[in-house]
Amino acid sequence: MPDLLTAPLTTAPALRRMAQRAIGAALLALGLAAQAGAQAEDIVTRHFDATAFADVREALAEAIAEQGIAQPVVSHFADMLDRTAADLGHPRGLYAQAEILTFCSAGVAARLAVEAREHIALCPLSIAVYAPADGRPGAVIAYRPPRLDSAGGEAARALLRRIVARSAALLGLE
Known part of the structure; x- marks a missing residue:
């Protein structure tokens, strides 16, 4: 070459x-x-079997905003996989739709950084939302909580749980 x-x-x-x-x-x-x-068991999921992807995604973005967090960065995951399928040899259409929302809470980030400077690697946090490719209605929220036995780790896990719970509440599915 x-x-x-x-x-x-x-x-x-x-x-x-x-x-x-x-x-x-x-x-x-x-x-x-x-x-x-x-x-x-590292990945936490919440299934919304009868709810449209767009509604779950909107509820998730609103729940993040309600925590006082700036608008998340959105990775269009399904689009990326479809775009690279031919070059990388994986099938197209692994998801009907899939996005990953990444965000950082200044309070959680500060708590983590005070505990140990290398905890910077735990931010931003991310939550994925996807619709299966099999045509079934519904969507899934998935996230991986930090495996850190500390007050900062618990704060991050609690924030993720609150966001997902609030997403469900916004959809009327407490």
Whole structure:
């Protein structure tokens, strides 16, 4: 493979695309390996069997805002997987819809950082919402609470529980 610095300009874009695909494949493999290593009890889910994805997603965003947290960053997870399916060899349509909302509570982040500076890696927190691809109605909220035995870890877990509980309440499903 030619060196990107000495390759003719006409081949540099192709090499860059190849490198980007290789990096994408490596990141997907790392993510799948990390997910496979996580125990099922590490992931908390709440099923909303008769509720539309858009309604659950809106309730989740509102519940985050009600905690005084800035608007979350949204990762369009299903779109990303569909977009990379051909290049990475996984099937399209793993989800009908899927997004990951990431956010940070200054209070929880400060508590975690006071406990140990490396706890910076626990922020931002994230909660996923997805609709299954099998055509069944409904959506699922899923999150992985930090496994940290401390006041900061409990504050983060409590925040995640409150957000999910408030999402359900906003949908009339306490």
